[in-house]
Amino acid sequence: MDRKSISDVIENYLKSILGNDEQIEIRRSEIANHFDVVPSQINYVIKTRFTLQNGYLVQSKRGGGGYIRIERVKLLDDVDVLDMLIDAIGSSISENDAFDVIKTLYREKVISRREGDLMLVALSKHTLDMNDHNAENKLRARLLVAFLNRLRYES
Amino acid sequence: MDRKSISDVIENYLKSILGNDEQIEIRRSEIANHFDVVPSQINYVIKTRFTLQNGYLVQSKRGGGGYIRIERVKLLDDVDVLDMLIDAIGSSISENDAFDVIKTLYREKVISRREGDLMLVALSKHTLDMNDHNAENKLRARLLVAFLNRLRYES
DNA sequence: CATCATCTGACTAATACTGACCATTATGAT
DNA sequence: ATCATAATGGTCAGTATTAGTCAGATGATG
Incomplete structure (x- = not known):
């Protein structure tokens, strides 16, 4: 069998x-x-x-x-925190809320100052520069979730 | 093999x-x-x-x-080279070409492995997930140039 | 039998390789 | 000087060789 x-x-x-x-x-x-x-x-x-x-x-x-x-790849210890954040972000997030997430990551020492700055640049309204606010917030959520997923492991 | x-x-x-x-x-x-x-x-x-x-x-x-x-050549050390690079990127860039830029920055030790990986996920086709190929490449160019300019005024 | 996992194949996308034809530069003959 | 010829590298379109996607068929399980 x-x-x-x-x-x-x-x-x-x-x-x-x-x-x-x-x-x-x-x-x-x-x-x-x-x-x-x-x-x-x-x-x-x-x-x-x-x-x-x-x-x-x-x-x-x-x-x-x-x-x-x-x-x-090796999964890291911060996985739980990251998963909670990913859950909270959902499929759409505003610039301000995204910035708060980055601040949290920095405060929790999950990321460095420089890493946070790079993420902020990518998540900013100015860089994304989209007409459709809804589409912008969805894209921002995809970017932020992708960042968080990348932080889950090291290779 | x-x-x-x-x-x-x-x-x-x-x-x-x-x-x-x-x-x-x-x-x-x-x-x-x-x-x-x-x-x-x-x-x-x-x-x-x-x-x-x-x-x-x-x-x-x-x-x-x-x-x-x-x-x-070194991409960030020389202002002219960086300008040439930004010029070459223009308003649109493919995933592979963008990846090459990040790899070069890492090789030159301008960025850390983790910083590079974070940028890579932001520039990846999978994260951007847009229907319009053209719009995707344009957004990717905005993100990459934003990263480069962030690095330029820091180091 | 309802649902989810597995499997298939037609279509798509990316990368590598080739050869015919084109463009540029050096050199020597007139 | 001028021109012909040789000696280079450049471009591009076509073919070959890979992997990716996705919708639908089939199978397994409760």
Whole structure:
């Protein structure tokens, strides 16, 4: 009785060749060939099993000599604080509220002054320069959440 | 593992003969011959890997005694170079070109790894998540130029 | 049988490589 | 001086080689 899907098998295979290394580089078509599945299934496996939440960072390059690189990253201690903030931000946030979040991060020593300044520049109304206030606030939320997610780990 | 493209090999070769020197001069046909590729591939390698975004200035001369000169430059030290860079970015920039700029800043030790990573997520296609490709590239250019100007008036 | 996970393939996007044709510069003959 | 020729590098469009996306089909599970 073999309950394991081929996706599970591929997942285990990739983890086994990752072994103790920090990262591996694979050819999508090679893996797909090896397990006799369509290439896009490799994307499916990666998307469902090698997420940031699981501690993996994935990068790729197309074209000749292309590859998919899977990297293991170390999750940090501030994860709880960051998750709470991410939850509070939701899908939209004003400039002032975003600035408050940065101040909080700085006060909690999660980020340095310089890092905070760089984030502020990116979140400012002036830089985003959009007509649609609603779209601006949504974009700002995406940027801020992306920052917070990046702070969850080190590589 | 023979996964690197010949362009990658040529890139590394040029960087190795550049070494610690400020600049090198090569003959296009010689390099092409050495790696058994058509001469125009050298142009391709230079165009994709030795851009100003990558921290290189390239000049050339045709005709007898012609050459291609590759010079390593620092992006922030020299006001002229920074202005050239901002000029090259213009009002629109792709994800890859923007990433190259951040990588160069990190290589020059103008920014820390973490600062670079934070900027990278802000500039990533995934974070910006816009339907309009054109609008996305314009926003990315505003963000990147804002970062550069922030760094310029600080160091 | 309802729902979620898995799997597929057609279409898209990015990168690499090639060769025909073009532009520039040096040199030597007249 | 002028011009022809040789010796360089540049451009661009077309082909090849990769990976990504997404909607729909299929399978597994409660």
